[in-house]
Amino acid sequence: xxxxxxxxxILISSLLIASCKxxxxxxxxxxxxxxxxxxxxxxxLSIINLIANPEKYxxxxxxxxxxxxxxxxxxxxxxxxxxxxxxxxxxxxxxxxSKKSLMAxxxxxxxxxxxxVEGVFNSNNTxxxxxxxxxxxxxxxxxxxxxxxxxxxxxxxxVKFPPPK
Numbered sequence: 226x227x228x229x230x231x232x233x234x235i236l237i238s239s240l241l242i243a244s245c246k247x248x249x250x251x252x253x254x255x256x257x258x259x260x261x262x263x264x265x266x267x268x269x270l271s272i273i274n275l276i277a278n279p280e281k282y283x284x285x286x287x288x289x290x291x292x293x294x295x296x297x298x299x300x301x302x303x304x305x306x307x308x309x310x311x312x313x314x315x316x317x318x319x320x321x322x323s324k325k326s327l328m329a330x331x332x333x334x335x336x337x338x339x340x341x342v343e344g345v346f347n348s349n350n351t352x353x354x355x356x357x358x359x360x361x362x363x364x365x366x367x368x369x370x371x372x373x374x375x376x377x378x379x380x381x382x383x384v385k386f387p388p389p390k
Contacts (some may be wrong), residue, residue: 279348319352319360339370
């Protein structure tokens with residue numbers, strides 16, 4: 226083989242390897258952009274994911290479970306009931322209800338209970354006086370999370386959100 230042939234083979238091999246790497250990178254980037262905005266489904270997460278990586282989920286539709294406590298200037302979704310009892314507000318997300326939805330919410334049925342929440346995560350809104358790690362806004366679903374599930378005759382205590390029209 227001549228020197229030109231060897232250089233040509235090395236050049237072609239390098240281009241093929243670079244092309245494969247670029248193709249793999251674009252497939253990963255493309256997969257990352259196919260998020261819940263295109264599928265229409267909220268992403269199931271733990272509050273831990275949101276606290277640890279708030280910028281990763283900023284503006285995304287999410288679904289989380291947690292302990293809900295509602296009070297004036299303190300509507301928060303905590304990781305656990307103990308976090309509420311010990312005032313660990315950095316282990317909580319601010320619940321940013323619209324005034325209309327907050328008025329319609331039956332607080333007695335869902336306050337101080339574990340709930341399932343769907344909404345949009347905002348890492349920049351850290352709640353009242355910056356006490357939280359982020360907030361859940363544009364809330365589309367809030368349900369009491371019974372486990373084990375309550376018998377059918379006790380389901381009347383459950384709250385659905387938004388309220389039926």
